[in-house]
Amino acid sequence: xxxxxxxxxxxxxxxxxxxxxxxxxxxxxxxxxxxxxxxxxxxxxxxxxxxxxxxxxxxxxxxxxxxxxxxxxxxxxxxxxxxxxxxxxxxxxxxxxxxxxxxxxxxxxxxxxxxxxxxxxxxxxxxxxxxxxxxxxxxxxxxxxxxxxxxxxxxxxxxxxxxxxxxxxxxxxxxxxxxxxxxxxxxxxxxxxxxxxxxxxxxxxxxxxxxxxxxxxxxxxxxxxxxxxxxxxxxxxxxxxxxxx
Amino acid sequence: xxxxxxxxxxxxxxxxxxxxxxxxxxxxxxxxxxxxxxxxxxxxxxxxxxxxxxxxxxxxxxxxxxxxxxxxxxxxxxxxxxxxxxxxxxxxxxxxxxxxxxxxxxxxxxxxxxxxxxxxxxxxxxxxxxxxxxxxxxxxxxxxxxxxxxxxxxxxxxxxxxxxxxxxxxxxxxxxxxxxxxxxxxxxxxxxxxxxxxxxxxxxxxxxxxxxxxxxxxxxxxxxxxxxxxxxxxxxxxxxxxxxxxxxxxxxxxxxxxxxxxxxxxxxxxxxxxxxxxxxxxxxxxxxxxxxxxxxxxxxxxxxxxxxxxxxxxxxxxxxxxxxxxxxxxxxxxxxxx
Numbered sequence: 001x002x003x004x005x006x007x008x009x010x011x012x013x014x015x016x017x018x019x020x021x022x023x024x025x026x027x028x029x030x031x032x033x034x035x036x037x038x039x040x041x042x043x044x045x046x047x048x049x050x051x052x053x054x055x056x057x058x059x060x061x062x063x064x065x066x067x068x069x070x071x072x073x074x075x076x077x078x079x080x081x082x083x084x085x086x087x088x089x090x091x092x093x094x095x096x097x098x099x100x101x102x103x104x105x106x107x108x109x110x111x112x113x114x115x116x117x118x119x120x121x122x123x124x125x126x127x128x129x130x131x132x133x134x135x136x137x138x139x140x141x142x143x144x145x146x147x148x149x150x151x152x153x154x155x156x157x158x159x160x161x162x163x164x165x166x167x168x169x170x171x172x173x174x175x176x177x178x179x180x181x182x183x184x185x186x187x188x189x190x191x192x193x194x195x196x197x198x199x200x201x202x203x204x205x206x207x208x209x210x211x212x213x214x215x216x217x218x219x220x221x222x223x224x225x226x227x228x229x230x231x232x233x234x235x236x237x238x239x240x241x242x243x244x245x
Numbered sequence: 246x247x248x249x250x251x252x253x254x255x256x257x258x259x260x261x262x263x264x265x266x267x268x269x270x271x272x273x274x275x276x277x278x279x280x281x282x283x284x285x286x287x288x289x290x291x292x293x294x295x296x297x298x299x300x301x302x303x304x305x306x307x308x309x310x311x312x313x314x315x316x317x318x319x320x321x322x323x324x325x326x327x328x329x330x331x332x333x334x335x336x337x338x339x340x341x342x343x344x345x346x347x348x349x350x351x352x353x354x355x356x357x358x359x360x361x362x363x364x365x366x367x368x369x370x371x372x373x374x375x376x377x378x379x380x381x382x383x384x385x386x387x388x389x390x391x392x393x394x395x396x397x398x399x400x401x402x403x404x405x406x407x408x409x410x411x412x413x414x415x416x417x418x419x420x421x422x423x424x425x426x427x428x429x430x431x432x433x434x435x436x437x438x439x440x441x442x443x444x445x446x447x448x449x450x451x452x453x454x455x456x457x458x459x460x461x462x463x464x465x466x467x468x469x470x471x472x473x474x475x476x477x478x479x480x481x482x483x484x485x486x487x488x489x490x491x492x493x494x495x496x497x498x499x500x501x502x503x504x505x506x507x508x509x510x511x512x513x514x515x516x517x518x519x520x521x522x523x524x525x526x527x528x529x530x531x532x533x534x535x536x537x538x539x540x541x542x543x544x545x546x547x548x549x550x551x552x553x554x555x556x557x558x559x560x561x562x563x564x565x566x567x568x569x570x571x572x573x574x575x576x577x578x579x580x581x582x583x
Contacts, residue, residue, distance in 0.1 A: 077555075
């Protein structure tokens, strides 16, 4: 275990220290006193476990390809931007535009998230990203989603409290969103269909949530007790004829 | 050219804090809309591109105001800021005989600001409050604070801004905040409706001279709140009006009220991405655009309320806030003194 005290460090200094430690073969890194440093874990490729204590700055794990990052605190904006593989676990809440163009790996958040989470996520065959949000989400959740899986749990919400904001799945043309509870069609994009889960969905959901619950130390059974709805793009090529006629 | 040059990636950011109990907070923390002077005096902070211009402005001030005090704004030598405009401040009150008919002192001061900024080349009044003072310039935020000796001031509200100019020039007058009387605005984003807002404001006598979009937000709030008498929440709803589909979903009274507001104040709508902190005599307001295209985080601790672009900016001065939340798009956070 290699320890870094990030208090007062500028983002470039801190990221050089983390990269240096990985280059020396460190497999476990703990960073104390993180507060606002941008780009932590960005572009990192090796298999490394990084624990961050505090609130890391924007673009955490952008373009990341392999490592696991555990944030003991809240996250800010643009986490997992275009991430390829690896995992980010956040114990608290996180901000806007998480998983922008994310194309692989996992983002697990215990708390709630802001606007435009999962915007333009994409996936092909086995290369499929996953975002699981324990709390609630702001507007434009899963906007322009092209692939992958997003799960919204709404844990600790009161009865009738909306899980997601307006414009849910607007522009969605691939992937799937599972919502634990009910979904108001009026808040969804026009392209979004709402369906019950089939056996394949249930298996996918259980697989993802088993790992999520283990990360968060919560009971899978209690999470699965409540019913889920599935959101999917009703047309996978909504503009397929745009230039044909 | 060194191709390996490492650019310091920056961005706009804003931060503010307010004591609801009006406890004075030192500028060493970050900084405020100051309680500079007694309540009957206005403080003009003026920047002069050319020191000679000073005399034309002072002639105009002498003819219209009782001037209690004139001094250079105190600054400290900072290596990174080798040159600056001449920075002066004047503590003044309008001459009684100049307030013709119904004219209020605030109106007279606004007229002076508009006249100087648009007619006297190279002079800009960048602060004109009774109970608010603005300090701004070109440089790293920490250096600007050191330059203006911000840690020597105290106030119950502080706002601060770091600008990464993208669309309009980076110059001393174009730095944030943009102020008028006791209104002060720091803003992150870009106001795409600048042209519409500017023409609308010009109809009411405002002159937009500072080459930056944020200026419209300051004058718009002065117009809506001080001159048209809107309350703060309604003014915010004119700036970030609900979408028609949300208005349609309201009850009849709500539909009528918001339809009227959008019809009357269509030209006051700020379109485009923004998060704004808006300081005034009675409190501090944070507001986002209607679809949250810029970040805004709020927090509380004891009687203090914090708002900033990033949570870490708040934690840098308040490591353990009691409550941290992200305001919803278009819904103002309105903090008033107790």
